[in-house]
Amino acid sequence: MELKTNLTLDAKGLACPMPIVKTKKTMKDIEDGQVLEIQATDKGSKADLEAWAKSAGHQYLGTIEEGDVLKHYVRKSSGEDEQEIKHPNIVDNEDLDSLRKNDDILLLDVRESAEYAFEHIPEAISIPLGELDERAEELDRLKNVYIVCRTGNRSDLAAQKLTEKGFQNVYNVVPGMIGWSGETTNL
Known part of the structure; x- marks a missing residue:
């Protein structure tokens, strides 16, 4: 099944924190409501991107595994100007x-x-x-x-x-x- 996305980000071969760093930068360049596909090979990227999307106020849609590649889908929220939540301690x-x-x-x-x-x-x-x-x-x-x-x-x-x-x-x-x-x- 081919999912409709607005932009694809290649983060294959990158380890934490680079998939999130690249995703943050790319999210600034897409419009509210658009869906970004992030392709990664780092197995930890699923939990990382899901948690990051939640803390940043975006909608984590899910992940599809195709061989060694994880395809993550995140929908940009309309509150992009909101500050990303950070743990205070x-x-x-x-x-x-x-x-x-x-x-x-x-x-x-x-x-x-x-x-x-x-x-x-x-x-x-x-x-x-x-x-x-x-x-x-x-x-x-x-x-x-x-x-x-x-x-x-x-x-x-x-x-x-x-x-x-x-x-x-x-x-x-x-x-x-x-x-x-x-x-x-x-x-």
Whole structure:
């Protein structure tokens, strides 16, 4: 089935955060109500684009998989001038490194499982962003939740999701693993 779109964006071969960065830029160039098709190969792009569209006020229509290519469909909202929502509680990598062994914190890594497997902070538990809605109840609501991803984008979206679900003390770690110089391990 061929879907009618107004513009196609090629984000194949790009890793987080580039599919979202390119999508944001392209959305500025299309008219309200138009549909953008984003073609990507990054498996994490489905959860990333869906969450980003929601936070930016656009309508995420869905994703069709064709082989290794994910075709995402996003309809531009009429409120393009609205500010994209960002989670207000942010900590940097150095603060996280000093806190990470405390018993009252939970360190959540929302990168894809393959990213986590090859390098992660030893105390981190893995729940990819795309699984967070159905797995959020696995997390201890009484702990301070620090969320890490590669660059701080997915973790921002995850922090918003957990806050919407009633978690009280949620922090986005910026810039995330791309700037992490502390201890790491792998599977």
